[in-house]
Amino acid sequence: MRTKTTLIKAVKFVNNCKFIFSFRKNIFQKNIFTILFCLITTISFAQSESCNSTLIAENNRNIRSTPLDGTYYSMILTNNGVSTDTYVLEISNVNSSCANTDGSSTSGNISIKADFIDPEKNKISEITINPGQSYNFYIHVTVPSGTNINKWSCDQVTAKSKNCSNQSDTVLHTLVINPVND
Numbered sequence: 001m002r003t004k005t006t007l008i009k010a011v012k013f014v015n016n017c018k019f020i021f022s023f024r025k026n027i028f029q030k031n032i033f034t035i036l037f038c039l040i041t042t043i044s045f046a047q048s049e050s051c052n053s054t055l056i057a058e059n060n061r062n063i064r065s066t067p068l069d070g071t072y073y074s075m076i077l078t079n080n081g082v083s084t085d086t087y088v089l090e091i092s093n094v095n096s097s098c099a100n101t102d103g104s105s106t107s108g109n110i111s112i113k114a115d116f117i118d119p120e121k122n123k124i125s126e127i128t129i130n131p132g133q134s135y136n137f138y139i140h141v142t143v144p145s146g147t148n149i150n151k152w153s154c155d156q157v158t159a160k161s162k163n164c165s166n167q168s169d170t171v172l173h174t175l176v177i178n179p180v181n182d
Contacts, residue, residue, distance in 0.1 A: 051164035052080040053087065053129075055157065058136070062172050063101050067179035068149070070142035072117075073172055077137070077159050079129040086128040087159040087168075089116045091139070094171065098154030101173050112153045112174055113142045127159070141174055149178045 056062075058074035065071075079085050095109035116124045117138040129135050139157065153176070158169040 051085065051161050051166035053085070053159060053161065053166065053168045054078045054080060055159045055168035055170050057170060057172065062170055063175075064141075064172075065175040065177045066112075066141055066143060067177060068143050068145075068147070070140060071174070073139040073141065075137050075139060075157065075170075076134050077127060077129065077168070078134040079131055081166075082131050083163070084128065084130050086126055086162040088126045088162060089124065089137075090158045090160065091116075092156050092158070094154050094156045095152075098171060098173075100152045100154070102152075102175075104152065106152070106154070108148075108151055110147050110151045110153050110176065111144070112147075112155065112176075113144060114155065115140045115142075126162075139172070141172075143176050147176055149176050151176050 055075065055077050058076050061073070064073065077087060091114045093111050095106050095111070098106060098109075100106055100109070117140050118124045119136060119138075124137065127135050127137065153174045155172045155174070156169050157172060158167055160167040
């Protein structure tokens, strides 16, 4: 008899353990979900705070005319984040999605060549900036030979963070002019 009673008690004990552990498991899973949600939200917020920048043409001069031999845009990239960041510089022609500042049709827009230049006139492709600091650099725009005059080029300049998915950009509007008429 004693073994039957012990066996019944053991089965009840196992059932109680199953209930307790399954109950805890449910609580644990719910808590894990909450913890993961908070953790992901915190990381996303922290990342957005740590990776924040602005890119502008100095004195908001993102519209310029250029003779056939080219011109320079003075640019300012500011690291508004909380940690040092390195930005990769890119420029791409966006004539198809840009409006000319004089309202003319973009169908005749042209493509220009551009180089990123540091203050010492060296070509650069990326910039490292401490938090709260700004860096002034230049974009040297040149016009390919044979390009028609009185035509626009719309180009998007982008500074992509190496630390996160943040990027800053601005659009430059360049009008190729005939220097004889200017």
